[in-house]
Amino acid sequence: MSLHGDYDAQNIFAQIIRGEAPCYTLYEDEDVLAFLDVFPQSFGHTLVIPKRAAARNILDIDAASLAKVMAVVQRLTRVLIDELEPAGVQVAQFNGAPAGQTVFHLHMHIVPRFEGEKLSVHAGGKASAEELAALQARLLQRIAG
Numbered sequence: 001m002s003l004h005g006d007y008d009a010q011n012i013f014a015q016i017i018r019g020e021a022p023c024y025t026l027y028e029d030e031d032v033l034a035f036l037d038v039f040p041q042s043f044g045h046t047l048v049i050p051k052r053a054a055a056r057n058i059l060d061i062d063a064a065s066l067a068k069v070m071a072v073v074q075r076l077t078r079v080l081i082d083e084l085e086p087a088g089v090q091v092a093q094f095n096g097a098p099a100g101q102t103v104f105h106l107h108m109h110i111v112p113r114f115e116g117e118k119l120s121v122h123a124g125g126k127a128s129a130e131e132l133a134a135l136q137a138r139l140l141q142r143i144a145g
């Protein structure tokens with residue numbers, strides 16, 4: 001998939017937004033949805049997406065909607081740091097397949113980094129449902145508190 005093209009309303013994140021596919025939700029409002037990456041590159045790998053913009057990548061979204069996404073990215077980065085105490089955090093976003101994009105609905109990655117731990121393969125091994133559910137519960141508790 002190239003940098004330019006039509007938005008595919010059947011992409012997995014569009015299905016998640018419509019409630020047609022499941023996700024481990026961490027945060028949702030009328031504009032933004034955040035959930036755990038099910039093929040995490042590190043413990044706590046989180047994705048934040050716009051709900052209303054049919055945006056394949058950063059070129060397709062208006063600045064105000066992007067700002068709403070980024071406000072949630074910052075908020076959840078703080079939550080992940082407070083709860084998981086990583087040594088660092090990567091915030092990343094890929095545009096076009098050559099840049100590493102595999103799902104063509106704009107999304108921000110929040111990837112906690114732990115001392116001495118390498119990243120798992122991008123979009124590689126699936127985490128267990130038990131691990132994801134336990135992590136979701138931990139982070140939701142932290143968000144509520």
Ligand code: AMP
Pocket residue numbers: 012023036037038039040047093094100101102103104122123124
């Ligand atoms: P990108 O390669 O930047 O397009 O990232 C897409 C991300 O979506 C990867 O990190 C995948 O692990 C993740 N992903 C793919 N399908 C799902 C899904 N059903 N639920 C949560 N994360 C997913």
